[in-house]
Amino acid sequence: MRVKSLSVSNFRNYEKETVSFCEDTNVIYGNNAQGKTNLLEAVYLFSHGKSHRTKSDSELIRFGADFARLSIEFADKDRDYRAVMQLLPGGRKSVKINNVPITKLSMLMRYLNVVMFSPEDLEIVKGAPQLRRRFLDEAISQLYPIYLKRLISYHKNLAQKNSLLKKLRITGKTDDAMLSVWNEQIAEDGSRIMEFRRDFIDALTEFAKQIHYNISGENLKLVYTPSIECDIISKEVFLNKLEAGKLREIENGSSLYGIQRDELRFFINDKEVKTYASQGQQRTVVLSIKMAQMENINSVRGEYPVLLLDDIMSELDISRRSYLTEKIRGKQVILTCTDADTAERTGSTKVFYVNDGRVREEQ
Template structure:
């Protein structure tokens, strides 16, 4: 699968732009703020129906205009896939595939899989557990369209249970029958999500370890561990054990919404003891493992988007990374960088053809 053409109108800092891509490596080159990353984000919209950086669609509309349109033509299994996303201020987002509207955006997720690597990914390491759960959910959702539905159900029931706990605290009226119904719904949905996360992490960890060891040349020992309360106790028992605590805190304190990933280097937390280069290598290995997992599950190569990935990586890790992304294990690749010379030298040295796009203040010169 690869993206043949992309066009944007009134998207972020672009008034209008149209690009035709190589099936291999494509690079957007220019100064910071020129709009390189915005092109990657437009591609992300076509794959996952949303921005990678900002969940508010209306904030992607170019200043002084009332709408944006992103269109793309993909080649997949020798067939053309035309995808279009449009947003007008104060109106619902429209998303079309081959000129047909989607009833649910969730039905598009996974059709055109994509992996994005960005400096913003550092939040996976340094922020709270929600960022790490999002990472797991993003990967599984692109391979299992029922998983996203299950997550939606779980979060709705969780919100209802928390509202009931607050109402009990506010009014003093305890309705064990209603709480039991919500518990049953939460257990059913949560247990399904847990089993899928557990199975995913068992397969994913092996792939991750392989990628990190290649990137670091076997110089560092890292660990990726899935943590869940459900690994040690079934969900029903957890809810029953924690009911008094839940009532006191007015929220549900046990469940898969507390799942986390533990990242370690040489047995110590990566967040505190990993250098910037080691943290970035860890993140890149996570994303490349995501790519490999999607490739295995889908049976074709996803798109790979690398935003400003050379920063804070030493030359050895950069070379290793470029060796990986330019070989037959990866398909179409999009890269952003501020240095023309660096990108040209890397790929010329490896004998890999690359298509260059010069970006300056929302204008593109191919």
């Protein structure tokens, strides 16, 4: 997979700019707050349909402008694509790929695969469980659009169920026929989502374990801890748990069980990373899982994703940096840094200098 060029107008601090990328390493450097991350964000938008750092699309429109327009040319192993995106105030957005309107996020995600790695990703191991679920959801959706469909359907039904639970608690009723209707649908989607998560974590673990060992000599383990504990995942098990917990959920006035409470845990040499690992060890775990994600995409799709590395080289020590440099060889990488010297260059590396929303390619 590779991105050939990106054009942005009225996007973030860019008025109008076009960048042509090479198929190897692309180094984007410049001082703080000049627009480096904004370029990665633009590429990411086309793969995930949303920004990696904000939920609000209107933030992306340049201050004072009416709308933003982005276009990207990319290719997978079979064909070339040209995608265009318009962002309008109020969060309205339209996307076309090869002139065909894309109406669903799950349709967009199957085209361009990227793996983004930025310093904030440390939160995947350090932060709240919700961030790990988001990591899983984004990573799995990118490979299996049906997962995203299930997820959207699940959350829609969950919201309905929660408002019913709230109502029941207030009125003091102990049941409602609709509760079982929601539970049925939640169990249907939820059990499939659990299977996807389990399989993805298994696949990721295989790669991550090896990568992590090669970098650090330590044993990394990923453990999926679903809210619905079971030996064999099934709709029946899921539904039984929900039905058995009805009264407690009504008392609580909102759902207590389900994939919205799943957890993913990391262990190094059997010690929980979140609690015991040093900052450097935690960063290495993130590096390992991001590299594993890249390998997993290759094993499923038969080609590597585009790697977007936001200012991470400077945070890695020399041995980790050279491991990463070795690992990304032969793949397309777009990386940002403040000091161009931190990035290793090969013959085909392209270097871009970014200053105040202007990009200049260095010869």
